[in-house]
Amino acid sequence: MKKHTAQNIARVILGTGLIIAGIGHLTFVRKEFQAQVPDWVPLKKDDTVVASGIVEIAMGASLVFAPRKYRPAVGILAASLFVAVFPGNISQYVNKRNGFGLDTDEKRFMRLFFQPVLIYWALKSTQKKAIKL
Numbered sequence: 001m002k003k004h005t006a007q008n009i010a011r012v013i014l015g016t017g018l019i020i021a022g023i024g025h026l027t028f029v030r031k032e033f034q035a036q037v038p039d040w041v042p043l044k045k046d047d048t049v050v051a052s053g054i055v056e057i058a059m060g061a062s063l064v065f066a067p068r069k070y071r072p073a074v075g076i077l078a079a080s081l082f083v084a085v086f087p088g089n090i091s092q093y094v095n096k097r098n099g100f101g102l103d104t105d106e107k108r109f110m111r112l113f114f115q116p117v118l119i120y121w122a123l124k125s126t127q128k129k130a131i132k133l
Contacts (some may be wrong), residue, residue, distance in 0.1 A: 009069070011063055011125035014078070014118075018060030023052025035099030038091035055081065063126070075126025081120040089115060 027034050033052070034045040036078050041048050054093045092099060093108040104106045 007063065007125050010121060011075075014121055014125055015060040015063030015065075018056045018078070020054030020060075022053045022058075022060060025049050025056060029100070032099040035097040036085075036088035036092045038087055039095070052085065063122075071126040072128060075122050078122035078126070079119045082122060084117055086112075086115050 012020055024030070030046070033049040037045040037048045039082065044052070059074075059081055062074045063071075063078055089108075091097070093105070094107070094110060096105065096113055102111055
């Protein structure tokens with residue numbers, strides 16, 4: 001498989017995943033996402049979940065549909081989104097909040113290691129040149 005084809009498949013899968021997650025924020029897993037909202041966020045947990053769901057849908061659509069020349073910028077924005085929500089994952093771990101089947105300290109801790117994978121995925125699937133990380 002050509003690098004360009006694999007990169008496009010990875011980008012579309014990530015974008016589709018973000019769209020589905022964003023829809024989940026607004027509908028079927030809204031309560032689960034509230035477990036990840038840190039207590040220090042100044043908005044109501046539900047408002048935070050709804051706002052982040054809208055952002056995820058927009059980001060996912062951008063990953064899927066952005067013209068080629070804008071993909072590197074969209075990838076950086078997507079990676080930034082994954083960095084921005086990481087405190088929520090830490091909060092879920094520190095405060096021992098169950099959500100998405102993460103009902104033990106071990107599971108919540110292991111989830112923390114998935115965020116760098118998402119960051120790398122967002123960058124690698126959208127950049128024109130190789131990224132050295």
